[in-house]
Amino acid sequence: MTDWQDALFTPRRVAVVGASASQGKAGALFLRNLTAVEAGFAGEVVAIHPSASEILGCPAYPSLGAVPEPVDLAIVITPPTAVPDVIADCGAAGVPVVIVISGGFAETGPRGVELQRKVASIAAAHGVRILGPNCFGVINTASGLNGSLSIGLPGRGGISLLTQSGAYGMAAYSRSVDDGIGFAKIAALGNKIDLNEVELLEFMGRDPETKVVAMLLESISDGRRLFEAAAAVVMRKPVVVLKTGCHPDAQRAAASHTAALSGDEAIIFAALRQAGVHLVEDGLALLDVAASLDRQPPLRGRNIGIVTNSGGAGVELTDLLESKGLAVPALSPGLQATIASQLPPQGSAVNPIDVTTDWQRFAAMYEFTVEALMTSSEVDAVVPILLQRSALMPEVCDAVIAASERARQRGSIKPIHVCWVAQRSADANRNKLQAAGVPCHAWPGATAAALAATVSRPIRPLARLSAGEPIPQPAAVDDAGWLNSAAALSLLQQAGFPVARWIVVTDPAAAAAAAAKLQFPVVLKAERPKLTHKSDAGAVRLGLTDGAAVAEAFEDFSRRLGAGPALLQRQAGPGAELILGARRDPLFGPIVMAGLGGVWTEILDDVALRLAPIEAEEARTMLDELKGRKLFAGYRGRPPIDLFRFSRLIADLSQWFCAATWLGELDLNPIIADSDEFTIVDVRMRVADSVALA
Structure with missing residues (x-):
């Protein structure tokens, strides 16, 4: 052997x-x-x-x-x-x-x-x-x-x-x-x-x-290989992961927003989610969720049907499920009428379904209602709450098991989880349910957490890297590894990305003359070695409307920052400010980032991450994760953003970054978005060797 x-x-x-x-x-x-x-x-x-x-x-x-x-x-x-x-x-x-x-x-x-x-x-x-x-x-x-x-x-x-x-x-x-x-x-x-x-x-x-793989990881040996292995395994069986020891690397010296916002923990969780694994936050949940997936199918939708003998417990569970991104929708009039036919007059068939305190009929009502929900297309999972008296009655547990088994025989693939609230004297009933493959979670909080953690996610493997000519590394790199703005913008322009019109100027008169050709208003940005955050250093002047103002701004830069060139751009029109970024992580390799840009980048810390390269379809899911995604629909009279084109831009950038193998960090911030137009206003690029040495 x-x-x-x-x-x-x-x-x-x-x-x-x-x-x-x-x-x-x-x-x-x-x-x-x-x-x-x-x-x-x-x-x-x-x-x-x-x-x-x-x-x-x-x-x-x-x-x-x-x-x-x-x-x-x-x-x-x-x-x-x-x-x-x-x-x-x-x-x-x-x-x-x-x-x-x-x-x-x-x-x-x-x-x-x-x-x-x-x-x-x-x-x-x-x-x-x-x-x-x-x-x-x-x-x-x-x-x-x-x-x-x-x-x-x-x-x-x-x-x-x-x-x-x-x-x-x-x-x-x-x-x-x-x-x-x-x-x-x-x-x-x-x-x-x-x-x-x-x-x-x-x-x-x-x-x-x-049937289910549960993993507790304190460290990761090779993030890229782990992602690839997990993405392959989840095609056949669920993988549940608890990652402990997630602390951002405080020693990272990279100065880009991408590096600052894509710390170790954020990348690990983003990669594992992208691979389709089920993430949990503690060891108890690791085994609970793994056991749930061993006993029941994963949750393939958001809509949950609840059956309870306590209205208060039903409301509590509804709140907790909705806080986890799930929903407890009102049932259709037809389904309500069917279920109500088996309930007492004071019962509710809306959802949560309340069978009230008519305990003598508990078994029949639970059995009928559970089977009705399990075989209905209106909900994606069923949660009977067995609280005190209903949990103490073996015939109720038998009824839940019988209803779920009949639904399975009729082709139902939706999960059933029991919310269990009872004393230890009812443990024999709980054990019977679990032996029959019905997971029981103690109280509504644990039930909501476990059910939310079993949600399945579409698996989208990494995109193929497009074949093409190698992207050469420019020579215009400072001691810290940063490309100057002109070199960075030129690279993007050559690759076909939508860069704002720009020109490098070296003296006040040339700046004023060039501004007239670009058309006012214009923006002037000082170009100096190691000037990483221009706005903080007062090295950006916006809204310049004539040649005199441009010349004065150039002279001001020279007095305060020393002699050097400046980048002149035509000022972009109004629109939403977005950020795209990418970097090479030592464990996971190339990653791409998208979020709200401008001043909102640091204030909101609202970004989504993926391992790169990705397709536009996966980029679109990134936008759905952003807390500020409502801005994409338009606000204060501004038109909505074309999310298809923005997703395509994210995917194209991920491909380009992967092909630029010498590039370690990249920021496009801000990108001005106006309906279906996107304009890259500012860019920062740093070579990979400098990132590693920093």
């Missing part, structure tokens, strides 16, 4: 290196977990110990080379300084994959970093794949493999968990016991010395036992 995936998850023979018979030692825990009768692992387990011949019923050998049959998986629990020799022993014995549980590596400081590098080098030289170090281990419920620190094997199900936190490997077992959540596989990444989240995600995407 040489395939690391098979060796890791379905090994025929597992060796525990650092095995022990002493109670409380990790070496003993792993032997007990691997040989537990209730787990049912059919493979052989051997112990590696310098002197013992048998430990806890397992044959023991002094080295991996001494084991008479091939070892598929070695689990290492030795002191960290012994790990390099153990890995060399694994290589000599032909062990294809090793889990290093031991800590004491890069997480401990410089010496640990060096030790980790040594282990990685030895493993690579021998062709040994490593999971870890400093990790929780691996579980495969299908084969009964518990090669982990877990105190037991979780129940079998469709969730596979990839985690950098061992605590969540433990949590998987407790959630399985308490909430009936079923797992297929669990793998803890640890320090990711070798095997990383991308390789494990790709494997779980192919794994037939995995």
